[in-house]
Amino acid sequence: LNQEILEKANERLANQARPAGSLGMLEPVSARLAAIFGTLDVRLDNKVIVTCAGDHGVTEEGVSLFPQEVTPQMVLNFVNQGASINVLAKHAGARVRVADLGVNFDFDADLPIFHKKIGKGTANFAVVPAMSREDAVRSVEAGIEIVNELLAEGPLEILGTGDMGIGNTTPSSAVIAAFSGIPVDKLTGRGTGIDDAALANKIRVIEKALKLHQPDSKDPLDVLAKVGGFEIGGLAGLVIGAAAAGIPVVCDGLIATAGALIACERAPAARNYLFASHRSVEVGHRFMHEHLGVEPLLDLRLRLGEGTGAALAMELLDAATRVLCDIKTFEEVAIVDAQKK
Amino acid sequence: LNQEILEKANERLANQARPAGSLGMLEPVSARLAAIFGTLDVRLDNKVIVTCAGDHGVTEEGVSLFPQEVTPQMVLNFVNQGASINVLAKHAGARVRVADLGVNFDFDADLPIFHKKIGKGTANFAVVPAMSREDAVRSVEAGIEIVNELLAEGPLEILGTGDMGIGNTTPSSAVIAAFSGIPVDKLTGRGTGIDDAALANKIRVIEKALKLHQPDSKDPLDVLAKVGGFEIGGLAGLVIGAAAAGIPVVCDGLIATAGALIACERAPAARNYLFASHRSVEVGHRFMHEHLGVEPLLDLRLRLGEGTGAALAMELLDAATRVLCDIKTFEEVAIVDAQKK
Numbered sequence: 210l211n212q213e214i215l216e217k218a219n220e221r222l223a224n225q226a227r228p229a230g231s232l233g234m235l236e237p238v239s240a241r242l243a244a245i246f247g248t249l250d251v252r253l254d255n256k257v258i259v260t261c262a263g264d265h266g267v268t269e270e271g272v273s274l275f276p277q278e279v280t281p282q283m284v285l286n287f288v289n290q291g292a293s294i295n296v297l298a299k300h301a302g303a304r305v306r307v308a309d310l311g312v313n314f315d316f317d318a319d320l321p322i323f324h325k326k327i328g329k330g331t332a333n334f335a336v337v338p339a340m341s342r343e344d345a346v347r348s349v350e351a352g353i354e355i356v357n358e359l360l361a362e363g364p365l366e367i368l369g370t371g372d373m374g375i376g377n378t379t380p381s382s383a384v385i386a387a388f389s390g391i392p393v394d395k396l397t398g399r400g401t402g403i404d405d406a407a408l409a410n411k412i413r414v415i416e417k418a419l420k421l422h423q424p425d426s427k428d429p430l431d432v433l434a435k436v437g438g439f440e441i442g443g444l445a446g447l448v449i450g451a452a453a454a455g456i457p458v459v460c461d462g463l464i465a466t467a468g469a470l471i472a473c474e475r476a477p478a479a480r481n482y483l484f485a486s487h488r489s490v491e492v493g494h495r496f497m498h499e500h501l502g503v504e505p506l507l508d509l510r511l512r513l514g515e516g517t518g519a520a521l522a523m524e525l526l527d528a529a530t531r532v533l534c535d536i537k538t539f540e541e542v543a544i545v546d547a548q549k550k
Numbered sequence: 551l552n553q554e555i556l557e558k559a560n561e562r563l564a565n566q567a568r569p570a571g572s573l574g575m576l577e578p579v580s581a582r583l584a585a586i587f588g589t590l591d592v593r594l595d596n597k598v599i600v601t602c603a604g605d606h607g608v609t610e611e612g613v614s615l616f617p618q619e620v621t622p623q624m625v626l627n628f629v630n631q632g633a634s635i636n637v638l639a640k641h642a643g644a645r646v647r648v649a650d651l652g653v654n655f656d657f658d659a660d661l662p663i664f665h666k667k668i669g670k671g672t673a674n675f676a677v678v679p680a681m682s683r684e685d686a687v688r689s690v691e692a693g694i695e696i697v698n699e700l701l702a703e704g705p706l707e708i709l710g711t712g713d714m715g716i717g718n719t720t721p722s723s724a725v726i727a728a729f730s731g732i733p734v735d736k737l738t739g740r741g742t743g744i745d746d747a748a749l750a751n752k753i754r755v756i757e758k759a760l761k762l763h764q765p766d767s768k769d770p771l772d773v774l775a776k777v778g779g780f781e782i783g784g785l786a787g788l789v790i791g792a793a794a795a796g797i798p799v800v801c802d803g804l805i806a807t808a809g810a811l812i813a814c815e816r817a818p819a820a821r822n823y824l825f826a827s828h829r830s831v832e833v834g835h836r837f838m839h840e841h842l843g844v845e846p847l848l849d850l851r852l853r854l855g856e857g858t859g860a861a862l863a864m865e866l867l868d869a870a871t872r873v874l875c876d877i878k879t880f881e882e883v884a885i886v887d888a889q890k891k
Contacts, residue, residue, distance in 0.1 A: 226627060227634050228615075228742035232858070233831070233851030274569075282883075286567060291878035293568050299876075300869045401569035490574070508849060509866075510574030517573070524865050525850075528641045535640075537632035542623075 210481050215244035224538040232532055234506060235525070238484065239533035242526065245457050245482060246366075251530040256303035256523055257359055258369035258516040259323075259447055260287055260294055261352070261468075263311035263440030264330030265376035266339070267418075272411045273376040274401045277330065281314035283373050287515070288320060294371055294515035301520040301527075303369060308355055310348055311439025312374075323358070325351035327439045331380075334418045338435045339380065345434035345442055349471075352446015356454060368451045369486070369523060371516020372464035374440050376400075381467035382493045383415045383436035387424040388470060389500055398463075398491035401512075429474040437471070444468025445475070452479035459484045459526065461519040462511065463491040470497055486522030487511055551822050556585035565879040573873055575847060576866070579825065580874035583867065586798050586823060587707075592871040597644035597864055598700055599710035599857040600664075600788055601628055601635055602693070602809075604652035604781030605671030606717035607680070608759075613752045614717040615742045618671065622655035624714050628856070629661060635712055635856035642861040642868075644710060649696055651689055652780025653715075664699070666692035668780045672721075675759045679776045680721065686775035686783055690812075693787015697795060709792045710827070710864060712857020713805035715781050717741075722808035723834045724756045724777035728765040729811060730841055739804075739832035742853075770815035778812070785809025786816070793820035800825045800867065802860040803852065804832040811838055827863030828852055 218240035223229055230236065242251045262284050264277050286292040287307045298305045308323035309316055313330040316322065327348050331339040340348070359365050378400040386393050393415045399408055415436075422435040433442050444460075445468040451458035452472075460469040460483060473480045485498055487507035498505055506522045559581035564570055571577065583592045603625050605618050627633040628648045639646045649664035650657055654671035657663065668689050672680040681689070700706050719741040727734050734756045740749055756777075763776040774783050785801075786809040792799035793813075801810040801824060814821045826839055828848035839846055847863045 225634070226624070226632070227854055231742070231852065231854035232634065233853070235850060235852075283567070286878070286883050289883070291567070291883050293566070293573065293873070293877050296872050296876040297869060300872050401572070506850065509576060509847065511572065511576075512574070513568055513572035515568075521866065521869060524869075525862065528638060528862060528865075531637050531641050532634070535637040536634050537627070542627050542630070542632050 210244040211247040214247050215240055218243040218249055218533055221249060221538065222533060224540065225536045226539045226542050235529045235532050238526060239529035242457060242530055243533055245455060250534045253366045253527050253530060255364045256301065256367050257306055257365055258294060258298050258303050258371055258519055259306050259308055259355055260371040260373055260516050261308045261310050261440035261443040262373040263438050264313040264374060265380060265438055266331050266333035267335055267379050267414065268376035269333045270335050270414045271407065272379045272414055274403055275375045277313050277375050280312050280373060280375050284309065284312060288322060292515060293513055293517050294520065297517050297520040301523040303520055303523055308443055310351060310443040323355050325443065331438055334436050335414050338422055339437055340434050342430060342434045345430045348439045348442025349446040352443040353450035356447060356450030360454060365456060367457050367459065367523060367526065368447060369459045369461065369516050369519030370444050370447050370465040370468065371461045371519055372440050372444060372514045374438060377438055377440065377464045378491060379411055379415060380436055380438045380441060381463045383418060384432055384467040384470060385493050385497050385500065386415060386419060387432045387436060388426050388474065389496055391496055396493035396496050398493060429471045433471050441468045445471035448472035448479050448483060449476050452482040457482050457484060459486050459519040459522050461486055461516045462489045462514045463494045464514055466494060466497045470501060473501055484526065487518035551585040552588040555588050556581055559584040559590055559874055562590060562879065563874060565881065566877045567880045567883050576870045576873050579867060580870035583798060583871055584874055586796060591875045594707045594868050594871060596705045597642065597708050598647055598706055599635060599639050599644050599712055599860055600647050600649055600696060601712040601714055601857050602649045602651050602781035602784040603714040604779050605654040605715060606721060606779055607672045607674035608676055608720050608755065609717035610674045611676050611755045612748065613720045613755055615744055616716045618654050618716050621653050621714060621716050625650065625653060629663060633856060634854055634858050635861065638858050638861035642864045644861055644864055649784055651692060651784040664696050666784065672779055675777050676755050679763055680778055681775050683771060683775045686771045689780045689783025690787040693784040694791035697788060697791030701795060706797060708798050708800065708864060708867065709788060710800045710857050710860030711785050711788050711806040711809065712802045712860055713781050713785060713855045715779060718779055718781065718805045719832060720752055720756060721777055721779040721782060722804045724759060725773055725808040725811060726834050726838050726841065727756060727760060728773045728777060729767050729815065730837055732837055737834035737837050739834060770812045774812050782809045786812035789813035789820050789824060790817050793823040798823050798825060800827050800860040800863050802827055802857045803830045803855045804835045805855055807835060807838045811842060814842055825867060828859035
């Protein structure tokens with residue numbers, strides 16, 4: 210981050226013709242974006258949301274309402290522009306790109322998606338590790354590659370991360386449990402809407418997996434391999450890749466934030482480039498934000514994923530750039546600082 | 551509200567290719583907008599934010615950091631497009647219109663503002679009522695007139711309300727105290743940033759005024775007259791006028807919401823058209839929302855007013871209209887509802 214620009218940004222915010230601090234969270238957001246780009250006049254003209262998809266062997270344990278078949282169906286829905294993320298990304302002026310990190314389906318090679326399949330779904334981590342350490346590394350590298358491929362296509366000023374994968378709140382809850390040590394029953398939610406009995410089962414499955422595999426909280430790739438998912442690895446790679454390229458990245462819900470968590474545990478400097486879009490209904494999400502030390506911009510009781518919260522938050526980030534640059538200072542409007550004391 | 555369209559909207563939301571309820575607060579917002587306009591395809595193409603300005607005699611009691619002179623200076627800043635609301639309204643695709651309900655300054659008659667001055671600032675309500683009952687009625691009627699004048703100018707699909715007036719968190723806190731009976735020290739905040747001693751004084755001033763004037767909580771015009779403000783009356787009129795014209799209205803912070811409170815106490819059906827944009831830092835704001843039974847969309851620690859929160863929330867309302875209309879149903883995307891149970 211450009212510290213000189215950060216100071217200039219904070220100085221400008223303090224001198225604008227309004228009470229100091231009165232634009233709340235928009236102010237530090239605008240200053241950080243300025244520091245990332247090294248200018249007070251940030252323009253987020255080229256926005257992309259990458260929705261990473263993958264399947265999960267742990268669905269065998271009955272942790273989700275929907276069957277795995279829905280994952281590829283939704284990938285095709287994204288490509289056909291009919292899904293929630295297409296609608297909200299369009300509203301935010303962002304393009305949607307879909308990445309297959311590990312869907313249990315053979316997509317046509319011509320399909321306009323990032324073909325980064327590590328495997329056709331993870332293994333059932335209630336029984337064996339979700340993936341090998343090598344595949345964990347490959348999934349993160351795939352995310353980094355996607356950023357580089359996007360940059361090779363043309364300009365990119367902001368990246369949003371989103372997910373699709375039936376059953377993927379289960380590995381995401383397991384990831385934050387592994388890092389935080391917080392009891393599983395405190396951070397596990399209902400995903401797409403399971404009932405009390407299914408929730409109790411989901412908690413037992415995660416507890417059992419953590420006990421069985423003993424993921425090393427000091428080794429994020431071990432956590433990813435044992436209780437993560439291919440798309441979660443890809444989402445971690447997107448954060449690392451964006452940060453390495455000096456591009457801000459807005460993470461979406463529970464799954465995208467699980468990826469961000471792995472990224473920031475592995476490469477703590479990535480946190481400087483990370484913005485949390487929203488606080489979802491999933492209770493584990495707030496523990497992730499606390500662990501990351503980030504504060505989400507929105508709290509709309511979303512629980513959809515796909516990148517929908519990231520798309521909505523991009524509009525706020527855009528607004529923040531205008532706040533910093535376009536609101537005039539007392540000097541500029543010739544209102545002398547008339548504050549009494 | 552069109553109940554048939556409301557039902558159709560809820561049915562469509564439930565059938566979209568995503569988990570039921572997964573777009574949280576955007577869903578009821580989108581359905582209510584549909585019911586207001588009588589169509590599932592709502593287009594908020596013409597957005598206006600009206601910023602109502604007024605001065606307050608109670609500033610004599612030292613309740614604000616800034617002197618009254620700042621009110622007209624900021625009005626001129628709004629007209630010159632250099633203020634926070636201009637920047638955020640532009641981002642939201644909204645026009646800003648300024649209304650003088652009672653600024654202590656003689657504006658040039660040619661200035662492109664709504665000239666609706668009731669008086670050159672209210673009286674100091676620590677000593678006498680803020681205004682006569684007749685002036686309270688006139689201020690509300692001025693707000694209604696503004697809506698009608700806007701409608702005469704051309705199409706208008708959504709109205710945002712905002713305020714400018716040095717000292718106006720004091721009457722706003724007094725208004726919610728009068729309606730709710732909640733102790734003044736629990737609902738009074740620091741406004742633009744007064745210190746502990748000034749806050750204690752502000753609380754004493756409001757307590758004294760309520761005891762002295764005994765505003766009748768069953769009579770919103772009595773509350774407005776005794777402890778309100780000219781711009782608060784205008785803001786109430788905007789809500790009543792918009793609702794009467796079948797136009798949704800987004801209220802901003804503490805002062806705009808004080809106006810909305812008076813509007814909905816006077817004309818309860820107006821609440822159907824009211825959207826709360828954000829929860830501000832001012833503690834009284836949440837009591838207003840509770841009293842109104844509305845839930846704000848944003849919580850960004852704003853405390854600026856002018857309509858800035860309303861502008862930001864308009865982008866979410868816009869997004870909500872696209873959610874309802876553009877996200878495809880399971881049937882439309884030919885994904886059979888594969889839910890297991």
